[in-house]
Structure formats: structure tokens, C-alpha cells
Amino acid sequence: MKNEIHPETPDSSERPRNALDKVIYTFGNTISLLFLFTVAISFYEVLMRYVFNAPTMWVHETASFLGGMLFIYGGIYALSINKHVRVVLIYDLVSDTTRRWLNVFHHIMGLLFSGLLSWAAYQMVQDSWFTPLGDLRLETSGSAWDPMFPALVKGMVFATLCIMFVQFSLHLIQELNGLRKRKDV
Template sequence: MSDFHDQTVSGPQSGPLPELPVSDEDIGSSPLDRGVVWLGKKLSLIFALIVVVSAYEIARRYLFDSPTLWVHETVTFLGASLFVFGGLYAFATDRHVRVVLVYDAVSARIQCMLRVLHHLLGLAFCLMMIYASWFMAKNAVFAPWGDIRLETSGSAWNPPFPAYLKALILVAIITLTLQFTLHLIRDLRQLGRL
């Protein structure tokens, strides 16, 4: 168990903090969540690459007066891709935004019910986003006549990064939908045990 639960609470009822009703095996333990966390740790190294490539561009531009065509768009694409994946990572590790003022003030059963409501609303959001991102990705990858034609940036270098990013957003939303479904199943089981 984490050190958090071994700490004591000051006040009239000193002693160990009560255990959360959801066990460590239940939180973020689906194979999908574990895969997202594993991949997220590997992908986080790309932020270091972004810094190195940006420093390279700064040196080329300001020290040698020889800017590159590819650095700005590449760094923007990599950063945007990592931020898209960051939402999956935050949800897999249960570090997404939550109004703890309300959440921490209610019983374990109400907390579980709030998580179920959160997952249901999240699923509704994801289904709408899948619908929208499907058309966005389809239009970015296919020409109106059906041939594969990747949308490009329109710059002098003109990479197909917009098409890649829109396809990645679709994959991320599908993955998030699966995460919400697995978390909903977990919390419905937990609710039945409370």
C-alpha cells in the first residue's frame, strides 16, 4: 500500500487513514490502462527530443543564419501528439481533473456513484467525439473520390502531419472510449460490493 495510507490524521480521531473501498488491483489495472501507462512513459522521452531539436533550430537560425524548414512543424506535430496521448495517460492513472471539494466530502458509496456518473457522461462525450473525429480523419486521409490523399500543412516543406494528427485523435478517442467502458465496469462491480 502507498505511504499515503500509512500516515496518521491529526485531531480527535488520530490513527491510520481509512482504506479506500477500491483496491489497488482495481484502479488503473486493466491491461489497456497498463499498456497506456507503459507507452506513456516511453513516449515522454520525446519531450527531451523536442527540446534538443528546438535548440538545434535556434542555433541554426541565430548563430549560423541558416534556419531549417522542418523543425517548427515537426516539433509542433510531436508536441500535439503527446498532448493527445496525455489525456489517455491521465485517465489511466486516475489523475484527471476532479472536484475534490465535493468528492472527498461524501461517503465511499457516493464516490463510487459519482465515478459511475462520470464514466457515463464520459462515454456520451466519447461517442460524439468519435462521430466528429471520424469525419475529420476521413477527410484528412481520403480524397473526395476515395483515393488515399493525406492532408498536408501547406507550408514550403508541406508534410502530411495534419492527416497523421487527425488520425491519431480518432485512435485516441476510440481508446478513451474503451478506457471509460472498462472503468465503468470496474466501478459498477465496486458499487455492488458496497
Template sequence: MAEDPEIVVQHDDDDAEIRSGLDRVVAGSTRILAWAIFVAFAVTVFEVISRYVFDSPTFWAHETTTFLIAAIFLVGGPIALARDKHIRVRMFYDSVSPKGRRWLDIVNSVLALIFFAGLSYAAWIMSSKATFTPAGEFRLEGTGTAWNPPTPAMLKVLVLICVGVMFVQTLLHLIAAIRRKPATNFDATGEH
């Protein structure tokens, strides 16, 4: 019987691209937030068993699973930004010098700040309407179903939190890009 070749597993260093303390906290939160996927899976399995084995469907499982998956999706934005795994047009970024990359990072950060500022404003309005009545009384918007959980309000507040975190992350990235010393065009011998 032939022996199996040794399998080598390479672990990516999760902190390799982390640029700030806030990024480290956000990236570290994934160890806790990843469990939400297992909770959503468990709720779905419970619903399937309840519905098809015991002929007793739940009225809360679908909304709970939808909320958990939507929350995971929202938190993915700050996590991708923290780990520097967001979408970047590598064809342009990789074709320029380190000095050019620095300027692309600065321009990208400024544009992202403008975008996140506008998105934060919209998220503030949306979450305010979901958490307060027009008269100013605290009320969480529900789904309108028989169970009527306040998950729409919770998701809208989470949008505001995630966008706010991404704004601060981008501001810290901009500061780091501005402070980063541009690479010189000298080689190891000091010649041009």
C-alpha cells in the first residue's frame, strides 16, 4: 500500500494586513461573530425537524435566520476593511510604484470617507425612523408579522454602527497613508 504524501497546511497570518488598533479589534471579533452562522444553521435545522418530522412549524425561525445572516453580512464590511481584503483593482494598484500606491491609498481613503459620511447620514435617518416615533417616543420597528420582532430596527442600527466603524477605520488608514514615507527611486547602491 502506497503511503500518502505529507500534506502541508499553510496558515495565513490574520494580522498580516492589519493597520490599526481598531482594525485589530474588529478582525478579532470574527472569532465571536462566526458563531452566528452556527446559530442560524441550528435554527434552520430545528425548523426543518419541527416542520417535517413533528408537523409543527415555528413562526420565528425564518425571521431569526434572516436577521442573523443579514447581521453577519453587515459586519463583513468592517471586517474586510480591517483585514485589507476589500475590493481593489489590482491591475492598476500593482502596476504603479510604491509612491504611486501611497497616492492611490490617499485618494481611495478620501473618496471612501466621503462615501461613508453620506452613508452614515442616510443610516442615521433610517435608524432614527426605526427607533423613534415622529413624536420622539422610543419604539423599535417590527417586522409586522405575528411574532413581530424588532429585527428591522436592530439591523438599521447595525448599519449605522458598521458604517460609522468603517468611517473611523478609513480615517485611520488615511492618516497612516499620509504619514507613510514615500519610497525613493534609489536602488541598494544609491544610484538612480
């Protein structure tokens, strides 16, 4: 439900809930400008390829890399402002207390999900950042340009999942505190 006085202002459920969420939200709004950069370099590629017949070797991989990184970041951004996926058909029909318990269940499942995926992502990072002997060697794309974007994307997946685990922990604590306060009243 939107704020009636200022319709453009999100209600309290669409705002960051804690300091970590505020940092994620602010940083996300800042790095969203990279979408404009991606459009600009894609336009540059089209211009170079079709007007000057001089295609680049770096634009496609860079645009894909930036888009992928922003998409990955979108998960923690959506969680920071409570815009993640939920079954609103059920969620909107139940009482506030039931909603809180559904949130507790959601956060517990989110902890399990992000914890297990963090472990899998850690294994991916190990394989893409280190040789079997333990030397640092970032995996590259294998193209003519050969940037280390695959290793960086895997590192971003791991870091984002770890942050998401912390987010779910904080949200669970806040939700349980909210339930306890309602009981005390």
C-alpha cells in the first residue's frame, strides 16, 4: 500500500530495514548507472561495426559482464527493500501476525538457500581462481581478448550470496524481535 500523502514515497515495507540494507540500496542506486555505460558501449560497437566496418573485440564481453554483475547484485538489492518474490495471493489475505510468521519461514528458508549456494559458489571460486597446486590464476573467457571475467563473475556470485546470508540473518532477527514485541504488548 503506497503512502497516500506522497504516492511516490514507498511505504515502510519497501525501505531498507537496517544499516546493511541501506548500504546495499545506496550502492545499488549508484552502480545502476553502469547500465547507461553498457548501453553507451553497445551503441559504440554498433557504430564501429556497421558504420566504420571496424568491430571491437571487447564490447560484447564487457557488456555481458557488466549486465551479469548488475543482475547478480539485484538479488541483494531486492532483498534490501523487501521486493523479493512472494506469493502475494496468500500473503495479502492473511493477518499481520500470520504474515510475520510467513516472513520468519521465508528468512529461515533464505538462510538455508543462501548458505548452501554460498558453499557451492565457494567451490566454483576455488576452481576458477586457483590452480590445482594452489597458485592464483584467474579463469579467463578463452576469447581473442581473453579477459578474466568468468572468475570475477564467480567471485561476485560468492560474495553476493554471503551478503545475502547475512541479510537473511538480520531480517530473521528483526522479524523475531517484532513478534516478541507484539506478544509483550
